[in-house]
Every structure is written in C-alpha cells, then in structure tokens.
Amino acid sequence: MNRLTKEEALTRYREAPLKELCERAQAERYRHVPERRVSYQIDRNVNYTNVCLSGCKFCNFHCRPDELEKAYTLSFEDYLPKIAGLKALGGDQLLLQGGLHPKYGIEWYETLFRRLKEAEPSLKLNALGPPEIAHIARISKLSYRDVLVRLQAAGLDTLPGAGAEILSDRVRRYLSPAKPTAQQWLDVMCEAHRLGLSTTATMVYGHIETLEERIGHLFRLRELQDERPAGTPGFRAFICWPMQLAGTELERLAREGKLPDGIELPGEPRRWSPDEEYLRTVAIARLVLDNVDHIQASWLTVGLETGVRALQAGADDMGSIMIEENVVSAAGAHHLEDGDARSGPGMATTLRSAIEEAGFTPWLRDQCYQPR
Numbered sequence: 482m483n484r485l486t487k488e489e490a491l492t493r494y495r496e497a498p499l500k501e502l503c504e505r506a507q508a509e510r511y512r513h514v515p516e517r518r519v520s521y522q523i524d525r526n527v528n529y530t531n532v533c534l535s536g537c538k539f540c541n542f543h544c545r546p547d548e549l550e551k552a553y554t555l556s557f558e559d560y561l562p563k564i565a566g567l568k569a570l571g572g573d574q575l576l577l578q579g580g581l582h583p584k585y586g587i588e589w590y591e592t593l594f595r596r597l598k599e600a601e602p603s604l605k606l607n608a609l610g611p612p613e614i615a616h617i618a619r620i621s622k623l624s625y626r627d628v629l630v631r632l633q634a635a636g637l638d639t640l641p642g643a644g645a646e647i648l649s650d651r652v653r654r655y656l657s658p659a660k661p662t663a664q665q666w667l668d669v670m671c672e673a674h675r676l677g678l679s680t681t682a683t684m685v686y687g688h689i690e691t692l693e694e695r696i697g698h699l700f701r702l703r704e705l706q707d708e709r710p711a712g713t714p715g716f717r718a719f720i721c722w723p724m725q726l727a728g729t730e731l732e733r734l735a736r737e738g739k740l741p742d743g744i745e746l747p748g749e750p751r752r753w754s755p756d757e758e759y760l761r762t763v764a765i766a767r768l769v770l771d772n773v774d775h776i777q778a779s780w781l782t783v784g785l786e787t788g789v790r791a792l793q794a795g796a797d798d799m800g801s802i803m804i805e806e807n808v809v810s811a812a813g814a815h816h817l818e819d820g821d822a823r824s825g826p827g828m829a830t831t832l833r834s835a836i837e838e839a840g841f842t843p844w845l846r847d848q849c850y851q852p853r
C-alpha cells in the first residue's frame with residue numbers, strides 16, 4: 482500500500498477539488514468499513530469539575546481555584562440521577578471530563594471510579610484524557626503508566642483523546658502552556674496503547690495553526706498508531722472539529738490586536754467556507770490515518786446537516802447522542818444543550834433518519850464499535 486507522504490497530503494488538502502478529495506476518502510472508508518452502515522452511540526458527558534489550573538485561552542468552561550462563586554465539583558450524589566437518565570435512554574457510558582484540579586490526585590479519581598462502578602456495575606467509563614493523566618502523574622508523583630494501571634483497576638474502560646488540539650508546541654505554548662507538550666500527549670497515549678486501552682484521537686483546528694501544522698498533527702497520530710502493540714486497538718477512531726472561539730480570551734486578544742508577534746488568528750488565511758473546511762479536514766484525515774479504523778463526524782459542533790455530509794467524506798460514525806455537554810457549548814457550539822429535546826430519544830430518531838436519508842443503515846454501537 483502506498484501511504485500518503487506529508488507533502489502529498491498537504492498538496493491534496495490545499496488543492497484537490499472537494500469532490501475528488503471526498504471520493505478518495507470514501508474509497509478509504511470502505512476499505513475499513515465495507516458495509517454501507519453508519520454507527521452511533523448513546524452516552525452522557527459529565528464534567529466533574531470546572532476548576533482548572535491550565536487557563537487555556539480557548540476555554541470558557543474552566544475557572545481558577547480562587548473563583549469561589551463559579552467553581553464547582555460534582556458530589557457523588559449528583560451522578561446518580563445522571564446515570565439513571567442515561568440508562569433510561571438506553572445508554573451505558575459516561576464520558577467523564579473536567580479541569581486540572583490542583584488537589585485531585587490519583588486517590589480522588591480511584592474513589593470516584595470505584596463508587597460509580599459499585600453504584601452501576603454495567604456502567605462504562607470513557608474518562609479523562611492525556612492532560613488529566615499527566616496532571617495526576619505530576620501531583621501524585623507517579624509515572625503515566627502507573628496512573629493508567631491504577632485507574633484501569635478502579636474502573637477506567639477507555640481513554641478519550643481529549644486535549645490534543647494541535648500537536649505542535651508552537652501552538653500549545655501560546656494557547657495552553659500549562660497543558661502537556663505534544664510529545665507528552667503522545668507519551669500518555671503510547672502507554673495507554675501498551676496497556677491495551679482503547680483510545681481515540683482528536684484534532685481541534687481553526688485557530689492559530691497553519692495547514693502544515695494540521696497535517697503534521699495527523700502524521701504524529703499515524704506514527705504513534707503504527708507503534709501500537711499487535712492485537713491492540715490503539716486509536717479506535719479519529720474525531721476533528723473547528724475550535725469554538727466565541728467569547729474566549731483568544732477571540733478577545735485577537736479583536737483587541739493584542740496577539741504577540743508570530744501569532745495570527747486565523748493562523749493561515751481561511752480559503753474555504755467553514756463547511757468545506759470541515760469536509761476537507763475529515764477527508765484528508767481519512768486518507769492520512771490509514772491505520773485508524775473509524776472516523777467520527779462531530780455533528781455536535783458543526784451541526785447535523787454538515788455532520789451528515791461528512792458521511793460522504795470518509796466518516797463512518799456519527800458519534801453520540803450526547804445527553805449533556807458543557808465545555809464546547811461554553812464557547813459557542815449550541816447545536817445541542819442540556820435539556821434540549823433533541824438530546825433524548827427524539828434525537829436518536831432524528832439521527833437515524835438523517836443517516837438513512839444519506840443512504841446508509843444506522844446501527845447502535847458500544848464503545849468498542851460492537852453492536853449493542
């Protein structure tokens with residue numbers, strides 16, 4: 482198999498007509514998932530705390546530990562109705578994500594995971610991400626591997642690919658200097674793959690990065706996926722979405738002309754409409770990540786119509802009927818809100834109809850892409 486080189490990928494991303502790019506991506510999609518079927522999942526996103534030391538310039542969700550009127554951490558009792566609501570809608574997975582809390586080390590997470598599993602043994606925990614793992618390792622003075630081993634023993638089932646944004650230290654130093662470097666993000670994922678944990682990979686584009694950095698991101702993921710131990714899934718899926726900038730510090734700094742030399746927003750003058758940029762990015766990801774089985778459409782951020790169009794650009798999965806989401810919606814992605822009628826059984830029906838109208842058969846999957 483001839484693999485795309487970085488130069489070829491960049492040229493195709495920049496110059497190939499959209500139709501041609503999508504057709505090539507569809508051919509690759511059918512190599513991984515031959516059937517005309519599209520999966521989706523039902524899970525619930527729970528943001529366990531908004532207290533965070535990181536202060537990423539694109540994040541409206543977090544607050545500093547001393548912002549007492551805004552800071553929260555869920556109590557254990559808060560989870561119980563959320564789990565009951567999840568089960569009532571036919572879901573079995575919590576996506577647990579939160580800030581980098583200065584006081585929460587390994588024991589805090591072990592206790593939480595154990596109590597959740599005791600309360601509902603069938604519950605699946607798709608929890609944290611490389612930034613939290615690196616943070617726990619630092620404050621608990623443990624290796625990434627030891628953190629992951631202990632969390633697995635406490636109930637961690639899969640590790641989301643959160644906090645990747647763009648795996649370029651030029652970008653990360655400015656946007657999120659307290660988060661792991663690109664290499665540290667990859668190191669956490671490498672340990673997770675060695676332990677056989679199923680993970681995902683993400684990319685958040687459309688801020689200060691260049692197109693070369695986007696393509697470089699995809700190649701770093703591909704290289705790590707090549708190194709996963711035989712018989713392990715590594716990155717089971719890739720998901721990308723445009724950064725939601727509304728109301729963020731980054732947007733304010735750009736508006737006030739306060740970005741430092743060498744930092745521009747957008748990082749490369751936008752050449753496509755937002756929809757075309759999304760479809761091109763999904764398609765080029767499908768082509769570069771020839772060793773990742775699934776590409777997920779991020780309809781929560783780009784909207785259902787564009788999300789469905791991604792099914793013609795290499796995506797084979799529509800992600801989740803997300804029952805609750807606070808982080809991305811805090812920065813302006815209002816395609817779904819907590820309590821929104823679309824987030825319940827009605828949304829499952831809508832999503833299935835949209836998949837069928839696009840010419841595919843919808844099927845409900847679990848977190849390992851097996852039928853439920």
Ligand code: SF4
Pocket residue numbers: 533534535536537540541542543579580581612657660
């Ligand atoms: S994106 Fe995550 S790590 Fe960054 S400030 Fe927000 S909660 Fe903290």
